[in-house]
Amino acid sequence: MAVIQLRSVTVHFGPTRALSDVDLEVRRGELLSVLGPNGSGKTTLLRVVAGLLQPSDGTVLLDGTPVSRDTLHGLRQRVTMVFQRPVVFGTTVFNNVAYGLRRRGLSESEVAVQVEEALRLVGLDSLSTRHARSLSGGEQKRLSLAMALVTQPELLLLDEPTAYLDAEGADMVWRLVESLRGTGTGIVVATHDLLGMTPLSDRAVFLRAGHVVSTREAHGHVMDGLAAIDVVAPERNVYHGHARLLPGSSTGPYRALVQIAPSVTIEALAHHGGEVRVSVPPEDIALSVTPVISSARNSLHGRVVGVERHGDLAVVSVDVGVVFNTLVTAESLARLDIREGTAVYVTFKASSVRVYSAGAGTGGGDMHDQS
Amino acid sequence: MTVEEEIVEITLRSLAVSGLATLLAAAAGIPLGLFLGLARSRGRDMLTGVFRGLMSMPTVALGLVLYVIFSRSGPLGVFRLLYTPLALVIGQALLVFPIGVSITAETCTALSSRVRELALTLGADERGATAAVVRESLGGIMLAVSASFSRAVSELGVALMVGGNLEGITRVLTTSIALETTRGEVVLGLALTVVLLSIMVVFNVVLRSAEQRIRWWLWQ
Numbered sequence: 209m210a211v212i213q214l215r216s217v218t219v220h221f222g223p224t225r226a227l228s229d230v231d232l233e234v235r236r237g238e239l240l241s242v243l244g245p246n247g248s249g250k251t252t253l254l255r256v257v258a259g260l261l262q263p264s265d266g267t268v269l270l271d272g273t274p275v276s277r278d279t280l281h282g283l284r285q286r287v288t289m290v291f292q293r294p295v296v297f298g299t300t301v302f303n304n305v306a307y308g309l310r311r312r313g314l315s316e317s318e319v320a321v322q323v324e325e326a327l328r329l330v331g332l333d334s335l336s337t338r339h340a341r342s343l344s345g346g347e348q349k350r351l352s353l354a355m356a357l358v359t360q361p362e363l364l365l366l367d368e369p370t371a372y373l374d375a376e377g378a379d380m381v382w383r384l385v386e387s388l389r390g391t392g393t394g395i396v397v398a399t400h401d402l403l404g405m406t407p408l409s410d411r412a413v414f415l416r417a418g419h420v421v422s423t424r425e426a427h428g429h430v431m432d433g434l435a436a437i438d439v440v441a442p443e444r445n446v447y448h449g450h451a452r453l454l455p456g457s458s459t460g461p462y463r464a465l466v467q468i469a470p471s472v473t474i475e476a477l478a479h480h481g482g483e484v485r486v487s488v489p490p491e492d493i494a495l496s497v498t499p500v501i502s503s504a505r506n507s508l509h510g511r512v513v514g515v516e517r518h519g520d521l522a523v524v525s526v527d528v529g530v531v532f533n534t535l536v537t538a539e540s541l542a543r544l545d546i547r548e549g550t551a552v553y554v555t556f557k558a559s560s561v562r563v564y565s566a567g568a569g570t571g572g573g574d575m576h577d578q579s
Numbered sequence: 580m581t582v583e584e585e586i587v588e589i590t591l592r593s594l595a596v597s598g599l600a601t602l603l604a605a606a607a608g609i610p611l612g613l614f615l616g617l618a619r620s621r622g623r624d625m626l627t628g629v630f631r632g633l634m635s636m637p638t639v640a641l642g643l644v645l646y647v648i649f650s651r652s653g654p655l656g657v658f659r660l661l662y663t664p665l666a667l668v669i670g671q672a673l674l675v676f677p678i679g680v681s682i683t684a685e686t687c688t689a690l691s692s693r694v695r696e697l698a699l700t701l702g703a704d705e706r707g708a709t710a711a712v713v714r715e716s717l718g719g720i721m722l723a724v725s726a727s728f729s730r731a732v733s734e735l736g737v738a739l740m741v742g743g744n745l746e747g748i749t750r751v752l753t754t755s756i757a758l759e760t761t762r763g764e765v766v767l768g769l770a771l772t773v774v775l776l777s778i779m780v781v782f783n784v785v786l787r788s789a790e791q792r793i794r795w796w797l798w799q
Contacts, residue, residue, distance in 0.1 A: 259699075260699060260700060289696075291696070291697070297711070297715060298794065299794065307703075308702050311703050
């Protein structure tokens with residue numbers, strides 16, 4: 209059953225349309241991933257769901273009833289958002305975590321017990337008397353999480369939850385998210401880092417330029433970030449392939465040749481051979497009209513088959529046997545006089561190629577693209 | 580009266596005049612600054628810009644305008660304020676008023692949306708969220724008070740133009756320093772300068788300490 213429903217929600221910031229005609233429901237206890245590149249409207253969507261931003265058009269429903277000015281506070285009491293950039297109050301760590309509990313009228317003895325528990329969960333229990341602003345960025349991020357968790361929201365919205373965190377901190381966040389599964393708390397995770405996303409989602413929604421372009425449902429199963437990435441595979445240059453390790457170093461990662469199409473083989477760094485999935489971030493690919501002499505191990509010749517401008521940037525699609533999407537500045541586009549049909553080289557380092565086991569993330573069962 | 584006694588008297592007068600001027604300016608300027616910082620209207624940016632511009636008003640220009648207003652033939656001449664300590668207080672208060680408004684508004688604006696949204700998402704109502712923004716703006720408010728007092732106690736133009744540097748009545752530290760220097764009493768001028776600088780340093784240390792206490796109290 210849906211806790212929150214968005215119906216034809218549109219959000220304008222001046223002339224900019226941040227969300228366009230979005231329909232979405234967030235169900236009780238589910239883990240929903242909101243995926244999309246920077247600027248696609250993920251944060252705006254979360255702020256609308258959290259009741260922090262009024263849509264310019266459309267309706268937000270809470271338990272099937274349209275949210276009004278009178279019921280907005282009720283919505284906010286049930287939905288808590290953790291912001292991408294940690295925001296903390298200028299007081300002690302303890303007071304920060306206690307803030308939400310005190311707003312709910314808990315006694316100080318209850319507050320103390322719950323604050324201690326929340327701080328222990330995020331590994332900050334030894335820092336409760338420290339001034340929150342003296343913490344590092346990663347610690348402030350953990351603190352933000354504790355401030356939200358302690359309020360025991362019905363719906364927890366996490367905007368880029370691993371931003372500012374090291375690998376250990378990111379693991380802790382995903383472990384916490386996993387631990388909330390089955391407790392009845394719904395979780396919405398917004399992220400642009402598809403490959404860094406490891407929690408097992410029940411559903412994934414992909415946003416582009418303010419539109420929901422695709423929704424994927426696991427239908428009783430779950431899917432991880434790699435399964436969810438299929439939603440956006442064409443944009444992120446994700447290919448299935450066969451990896452063959454090259455003789456050389458004795459410890460991994462090893463140099464490997466990965467055949468991703470009958471006529472296309474790229475060099476990568478891999479820990480194992482066999483069936484793999486590879487991803488080449490568009491922003492890591494250099495585009496040139498003449499061959500480039502460099503240390504990069506991959507330089508493929510092809511023809512431009514598409515140019516899509518996004519402000520100062522452009523996505524250029526190049527067919528080299530498979531289609532690679534590359535991200536270049538509009539200035540470079542003009543300087544190199546690149547247009548559809550132009551013969552170009554795409555160049556990237558072996559270390560830019562991310563290699564994943566083909567089996568990972570395919571346990572999502574029966575998934576349906578609803579785009 | 581010995582030189583030492585005279586220095587103490589001038590110092591106390593400076594403290595009283597500038598302290599009162601800062602208090603008056605802060606009492607009006609900080610609420611206005613908070614209002615501008617919290618407001619979400621279109622005119623806010625323009626008004627904040629005007630106050631920011633007025634922060635750098637030349638003291639002699641303000642002194643001249645007030646001289647005209649307070650002089651016998653001026654609109655407020657009937658009150659006979661010219662060359663009185665009250666004229667000094669009014670002049671300095673007007674001088675530092677834009678500082679209080681501007682710094683408070685800028686701090687509050689910078690914090691407003693992020694702190695407000697944090698408070699709201701953690702369960703505060705609109706009033707609680709506004710209180711959170713005001714509480715988080717404390718650092719800016721104290722900075723506004725600090726900058727206002729420092730500007731008031733160290734200005735010369737208004738003190739000379741509407742105070743007249745009358746011995747025992749409107750003579751303050753800055754006018755004394757100017758007078759002693761023109762008289763050739765450079766050492767005395769330097770001594771008064773040290774006193775002036777000490778006042779500013781001590782005032783800011785005390786204010787900083789007060790800020791920490793207020794912050795602690797606000798979270799109890």
